[in-house]
Amino acid sequence: MSDRHQQDFPHRRHNHTATWWHDLLLVWGPATVLVALAVGLFIWLVDPAPPKVIVMSAGPQESSLLPAAEAYRQILARNGITLKVLTSDGSVQNLQRLLDPKQHVDLALVQGGITNGVDTSSLMSLGSVFYAPVVVFYRGKGIDRLSEFAGKRIAIGREGSGTRRLSLALLRANGIEPGDATTLLPFDGEQAAKLVVEGNADAAIFNGDSASRAMMLRLLRVPGVSVMDFSEAAAYTRLFPYLNEIDLPPGVLDLGRKIPPETVHLVSPTVEIVARSSLHPAVSDLVIEAAQQVHGTASLLQRAGEFPSPIAHEYRISEDAARYYRSGKSFFYRSMPFWLASLADRMLVVLLPALVLLVPALRTIPGLYRWRVRSRIYRWYGSLIAIERGALAKASGAERDALLKELDHIEESINRLKMPLAYADAFYVLREHVGFVRFRLTGERRPGFDRASG
Template identity: 25%
Template structure:
């Protein structure tokens, strides 16, 4: 193809660029044809690296949400759409309570990936394969009862002689209420009046008058609590010494149920009620896929922002409060730097994958970049290599010419010289490498003249 018909015509950038592109493509074809083992090895290595770093999250996730009808179950349902948006199914698994959830998720054979729990209950160091993503909302410890208005000086005496539900055995409610009762030297294990009932069963028995009271650690949106809060004949115990109790039980924080917050029209409750609360924490297995953790964190922030809580500022959660379990590194970066910059612009699994391997990419870039710089200039590099090879052939021909006086061998060397010359004419030479070609051809002519002179000497 002729790009320039008139030697006096001004050079065209477009024509030059097109010609360079055609030559570059031609040389890249040569690269793939001659260096295919190296390229195949490189592609294979990159593929292995990508899959070894687990870019794709599992399609099914299992979350333990405690008792049926609990606020944890309601909270779990709010997470489901966020996972569905990413093409992942969040399966909610009911358990009898805290102990069952922790035993299940900590088991290597368990299919559970995450669990809701109450902050401060997990003994420090007992679950080395678990981490936390932080607390999501306050979970108050409610004490509903019937009959007279109890104060802190009479409640424990009354409880010794009345049937009180303290939650299923091993549940968060059981652990918190038992520790609270022990502060006044009441041992829940030794008193037959303290009953291990599920929230649903205890609620029905309390409403029907079969028991005197019940503890329940749950948020106000749980079905059981909604049912209890509608009962005008049930009272909420006022922990007047909530501040003192929180000093004895640091896992509980003093909170206040404001006057009229349940029903402003009918002023329920009629006065501020001092209460105690822990928080709902999200626990995960340490090897949980980073994309799953990102979805949990993003969903937790949005869900807590949309809550209408009685006890906290919506902007307070999620937050790392329970230090009995280590904070996940993914969650730590989320708290320190916020959501990844690309969140919302691409699937979260892609965002989390980039967040996971960016350090690896930086290290790989430092190694690969010097090599990569060679590829866009492969046409230059290939031309230099081919001319260098031609110089080596030329040197060998010159040495053989110096060592022989036989006319027939000199003629053979002359033919080989012509072949080398023709090969160099086939090389795709960038304009800024032309000097190498013509320098070589000057050397080639010198050797040709040497051989020609020796042939003339033999003819004399």
């Protein structure tokens, strides 16, 4: 009705001719928006989509770290993930890149024994992937303890290298400190080997890539050069938890010449795949799967299936990696392409918060809708009560005519109401009560009342 009619009939509240779908919209609309926002926020915070590009810091051009990272890149590319491989000076720089928030590096290959007390709580390990043995070559025979090199010339690796850090830690455990009578030479690899061969160094500590099979064979063929047997290897593994005890069996380097002639005990850290804690779980699974293909075969120092291993030494093993080693990939990732499995996995995550929100909402919304529809009926009773009280006040004829006119407009508005069939009983009761009020005003039943009650 117009504003003029509302002013003419003060007992009339509003025009309640809204359709039933308007009630549904008012009840379901806010609930739907709230659930959608909550689910969207949950997905964004808890389970974002896997990144398409990740960055790995590997190692120098001549190291075994770089070929391993390149193999990962090719395997990840099959699943639509681009792995950018960065060369580096080695494990020390790899660790520094991971710890620096300004460096956009997601994961790296890091050798054990280089943390040097640095806080690595923001990092996690996806597992160990291969050994990086410590091999000591020296001039002479019969030495099986590092302490016997006190006062001599030892090549321990270049400044800032992982070899140097590890060598210094092992030498300190044997009472050899920088600055004392022992000369510590900053050389490794080919340079260190040359010093030993030429007699310009009494010993050289090789680690990881520098202790290659070719290097060891070449040095063992030099008269007067020997490889040190770590007879106290078990003690080293207790004192340095990141070390493992491994053996070189007789003839493993050269069966025909039986090199070495007897078992050589070595100690070795492992190289781990270390990642930032923000690495997506789906990407974590793919990286470990790639590591299984690259490092799972037998080699000079390991048995088939020994790596990758969930045993982490200096970094906490990630929950996703532990789950993968325990039970493998989830059902979706085993049976679907990566992109489709990722979508299905995220949809499953969506259902959990949606159900948590929708179940109570579904229980309350019918009651809200029922209240909304019935309120459109019940609010007319205020106007009817006011008109009835006017009739009981012994109003004059003119006043009664005005009340009847207002009642006619109320009845007209009620007759135009769009009401769901489930609430037809309340609707017809309202119309009957309109007829009852009309009877109180006129003292007789009018045709409108007969129609309402018939």
